[in-house]
Amino acid sequence: MIGNLGRIGPARLFVHFVVLLIVLIWLLPTLGIFVTALRDRDQIVVSGWWTAFAGSTRTTAVRLAGTDKATQDGPNYVISGNVSSDSNGNGKIESFGMRVQDPAAYKAGAPADIGNGETLTVNADGSYRYQKNAAFDADTRGKRIYLTISTPPEFTLQNYRTVLTGEGIGQSFINSLTVTIPATIIPILIAAFAAYALAWMEFPGRALLIALVVGLIVVPLQMSLIPLLRIYNEIGQIFGVPSKTYPGIWMAHTAFGLPLAIYLLRNYIAGLPKEIIESARVDGASDFDIFVKIILPLSFPALASFAIFQFLWVWNDLLIAMVFLGTDKDHLVLTAALNALLGSRGGNWEILTASAFVTIIIPLLVFFGLQRYLVRGLLAGSVKGG
Structure with missing residues (x-):
């Protein structure tokens, strides 16, 4: 062990120290929210969360x-x-x-x-x-x-019970899952097909489409939000579909997430070994067979890395949810419910921190469950191209 440390240069040790420091700085607020949400209201008022274990x-x-x-x-x-x-x-x-x-x-x-x-x-x-x-x-x-x-130190789960049963956060939690899961799966499915076509299928205008996808990545969401909403409302009036529905917000998140998804997946898929795909075509496999049996299994790191980004983006979204779902209590997502709670219960820190931690539980599980694929998928998608 000592010999290994001796071979690590000062610059590398400094980088490791800085990374560790950044991780600790990012974890401290999360730890503070978690501890505060478990404390009694009277203790929150008189002392900080860092004194929770000392009374x-x-x-x-x-x-x-x-x-x-x-x-x-x-x-x-x-x-x-x-x-x-x-x-x-x-x-x-x-x-x-x-x-x-x-x-x-x-x-x-x-x-x-x-x-x-x-x-x-x-x-x-x-x-x-x-x-x-x-x-x-x-x-x-x-x-x-x-x-x-x-x-003395005192911890309770009453704050979470109050939030989940009496503040409407439980229903908003379900609403967020209803929005986030399809809004993560749909763009991945579409982007995977499009990425394979742009990487391995020859057709006129392919380079132009690739350039268009790259250009769409930098388009601000706010610039396209209102035009998209107007088109959506006009289509709803033509077909008699209500304007505030879950399919509408699924399509909106799909539209905003597709450019980045296609870009990442296309670069990753284009970097896969060419020999595997050519061998499959020689054996008579169709493009669909190649995509399903070869491309998708090999592209799992890239799919997982984008799934993390898309899930976190949709889960933490407030603007699109309020525009496409409104502020109806039955369709209120977690971020909107927490925002309303902040206005009505701004002084109740035990309620706010419990609500905040409820909102980050699922993203934390998703991130830690798929984080081993994150760096591998992003690095492969950024340095490999075809």
Whole structure:
């Protein structure tokens, strides 16, 4: 192992370090969202997610019982009770104080001399004993004190249950899958046929079509969105088809994803060994047989790499979904539902983070499931051509 490290140059070590640093920077927000979504709302308010495993500390103000609750104990007068129900938490009281500027002036469990012959003892469990060597002044409201409370780490799945059952995110999750899966499969199927034709079939205008595909890659989505929507609505009026349907958004995503898909797959397929295809043709195989039995199995890395890109693009899309599906609650996708949730529940971080993590679960599974094909497919498609 030491010998291998010795053969790695400083430049290569630096590159490895930079890559590792970038990976950690990208993972930190995801980890923060995941941890925050599992925390209680009160803990989110008082401390950051990086303190979740160490607990949190907060300061709160409470009032002791009024002087009408005082009892005489020999020469002293005593007010006793428990402040746990007033401190809004199940944490442990670490210290207390009489002023907001110094809420940790006295340790919990230790008697504190607060002057005028008065002593106050507040225990960690919230019980207290307020004692004076003479009768208390009339103050039915009770004395205000400040508590420093430490709360142990606490995690819950309630945030996810709230999101999936009460916020409409569950239905939006299904809607996103309904949009994303066909919008990923359809362009791959069409692009695979087109890529094979552009790579291995001779016909007039092939070079022009290849140049057109490359040109379409750089066309901004926003430039073609409105014309496409108008054409779609006009076709719907002619055939009496509703304008806000899933097939419409499938076709829109297919149209926007086809140029890149054809470009990547065509370059990859053109780089496959020519001898294999020629041998199949000598044996009498048709173009369809060659495509199905030879090209598709050999092109799986390229297909998988584009599937990752297309799936992530469609899953995270908001603009096309709102244009072609609208804001109807029954057709709202996850990104649109999360955007609406941000407006209505902007202060509920536990709900927002749980919703956000629900949206990234599927993309993470897809990426990690197919990432071994990503680099291999993209590199082959970028350096090989025919």
